[in-house]
Structures are given as C-alpha cells and as structure tokens.
Amino acid sequence: NAGVTQTPKFQVLKTGQSMTLQCAQDMNHNSMYWYRQDPGMGLRLIYYSASEGTTDKGEVPNGYNVSRLNKREFSLRLESAAPSQTSVYFCASSYQINTEAFFGQGTRLTVV
Amino acid sequence: DAKTTQPPSMDCAEGRAANLPCNHSTISGNEYVYWYRQIHSQGPQYIIHGLKNNETNEMASLIITEDRKSSTLILPHATLRDTAVYYCIVRPQDTNAGKSTFGDGTTLTVKP
Numbered sequence: 001n002a003g004v005t006q007t008p009k010f011q012v013l014k015t016g017q018s019m020t021l022q023c024a025q026d027m028n029h030n031s032m033y034w035y036r037q038d039p040g041m042g043l044r045l046i047y048y049s050a051s052e053g054t055t056d057k058g059e060v061p062n063g064y065n066v067s068r069l070n071k072r073e074f075s076l077r078l079e080s081a082a083p084s085q086t087s088v089y090f091c092a093s094s095y096q097i098n099t100e101a102f103f104g105q106g107t108r109l110t111v112v
Numbered sequence: 113d114a115k116t117t118q119p120p121s122m123d124c125a126e127g128r129a130a131n132l133p134c135n136h137s138t139i140s141g142n143e144y145v146y147w148y149r150q151i152h153s154q155g156p157q158y159i160i161h162g163l164k165n166n167e168t169n170e171m172a173s174l175i176i177t178e179d180r181k182s183s184t185l186i187l188p189h190a191t192l193r194d195t196a197v198y199y200c201i202v203r204p205q206d207t208n209a210g211k212s213t214f215g216d217g218t219t220l221t222v223k224p
Contacts, residue, residue, distance in 0.1 A: 004155075035214070042199065043156065043214035090155050098203055100146065103155030 002026055004104035006091050012110045013081045021076040021107050023091030031097045032074035033058075034066060036087040037106075043090065049074055050097045081111045116200045121219045124194075130187040132218050134200030137181040143204050145176060147185045148214070149196040156199065156214070159185065190222045 007022045025032065030051045035043040035058075045058030047066040055066050063085060065077045074093075078085060088108050092101040117135040124130040136145065146161040160167055160174045162183075167174045173186040187194055199217040 042216045092156075098144065100158040100161060101148075101156075102158065105155050106153075 004091055004093055004102055006089075006104035006107050008107060009105070010108050012112065013078075014112060015082060017081050018077070018079050019081065020078075021089055021091075021109075022073070023075065023104060024073045025091075025093040025102070026072065027093060027095075027102065028071070029093035029095050029102075030071070031094045031101075032068065033092040033094075033101065034064075034074070034076045035090045035092065036060065036085075037090060038087050046076065046089075048097075081109075083111045085109065086111045116202055116215055118198075118200050118215065118218045120216065121221070123221050123223055124187075124190045126192060126222055126224050127189055130190040130194065130220055130222070132185040132187075132198050132200075132220060133182065134185070135182045136200070136202050139180050139202050140204075143202045145174065145180075145183050146201045146203055147172070147174065148199045148201065149194075150199070150217070151193075151196040159198075190220075192222050192224065194220065195222045196220060 004025045033048040034046040036046055037043045044060045046060055046064050047058050049055045049068040052071045055068055067075045088106045090103050090106050092103045094101040144161050144163050147159040148156045150156045160169055160172050162174045162176055176183045197217040197219050199214045
C-alpha cells in the first residue's frame with residue numbers, strides 16, 4: 001500500500017500559469033482533503049470531498065478548483081497562479097469525514 | 113468547530129514523558145479530540161483520538177478531563193525522533209461537518 005500519493009513533489013510556476021496537483025489514495029477511503037501550509041504556519045483547509053461526487057469549500061478556497069475524479073483521486077487546480085499561492089500543499093484522506101486522516105508527503109510549489 | 117489553544121513550544125528531556133496540553137473549552141458533545149504531529153518537512157501523522165474516555169495506543173496516551181474542556185497528550189518515553197509540531201484538533205462527529213482546520217500547534221523539542 002502506498003497510502004496517499006501526491007504528484008509532483010516540487011514545482012515552480014510563473015505568475016499566471018496554470019497547473020493541477022494530483023492526489024491518489026489506495027486505502028478505499030471515502031473522504032479526501034487539500035490543505036496548504038505556509039512557512040511557520042499551521043495547515044489550512046482549501047477544499048474537501050466528503051464522498052465521491054461531492055466537493056465543498058474549506059477555509060481558503062479562493063484561487064483554487066478541485067475535482068473528485070473517482071473514489072481514489074482528488075485533484076487541485078490553480079487556474080492562474082499567483083505568488084501568494086507559494087506554499088506546501090498536502091492531500092489527505094480518511095475513511096469517513098470524521099475519522100483519522102492520512103496525509104501525503106506534500107507538493108512544494110513556488111510561484112515566481 | 114470548537115477552537116483549541118496550545119502552548120507554542122515545549123521542551124522535554126529524552127527518555128522522559130512529554131505532556132502536551134490542549135484547551136478546547138467550547139467543545140460540543142459530538143466532537144472528538146484528535147492529535148496529529150508533523151515532523152519537519154513531512155506530512156502530518158495521526159497519533160490518537162478520543163471522545164470522553166482516556167485512550168492509549170502504541171504511540172501515546174490521551175487524557176481528556178471529565179468536563180471535556182481540555183486534554184493532554186502523553187508520550188511516555190520521548191525520543192529525539194519525537195521532535196515535531198503537535199496539533200490538537202477538535203472535529204465534529206456529524207458527517208456533514210467536515211471542515212476542520214489545524215492551528216499553530218505546539219513545537220516539542222526533545223533534548224538529549
């Protein structure tokens with residue numbers, strides 16, 4: 001079992017470029033999440049998907065879109081990257097919305 | 113969601129018990145207390161959770177006060193590898209309340 005896998009691990013974008021962060025889990029979990037973590041700060045929830053076919057906004061959704069492609073995959077898209085989106089992005093999954101979450105190793109994104 | 117308050121930092125001697133406090137005075141009856149930790153540059157790791165009874169697993173013990181307004185995570189024999197940021201999170205039990213946010217946590221430094 002790989003757990004939660006995020007790709008890519010590192011990415012540098014120019015302002016205005018778009019990209020999609022990929023996340024896949026092999027634990028048959030129903031719920032998935034995207035967080036961002038800025039230097040020296042805690043995690044902030046961007047979007048989550050309680051179950052396949054549903055997505056909801058978290059604390060900081062502006063500038064992002066998500067797609068729950070299937071039960072395994074939950075992608076995060078930046079349509080027009082801004083320097084303020086420079087951060088480490090973590091994907092997580094849990095069996096249900098209220099059970100313990102398992103995290104990926106993160107994607108380090110720099111927008112210049 | 114109930115908010116949590118943790119001390120920003122704590123030190124602990126290697127081999128000693130580390131006791132990390134968390135205040136969650138506005139917790140409601142259906143909210144669980146979860147603890148995670150994040151070792152530098154890695155994704156957060158689930159440690160333990162509980163509702164009202166004390167809990168123990170291979171990693172730690174969780175002591176929740178009778179009024180549920182505070183809790184303590186205990187690492188019984190801290191090692192240098194336990195140096196990390198520890199997050200106390202209160203999450204609702206209801207499946208349609210999936211928004212939860214990590215705060216700043218407590219930076220635990222285990223010293224030789």
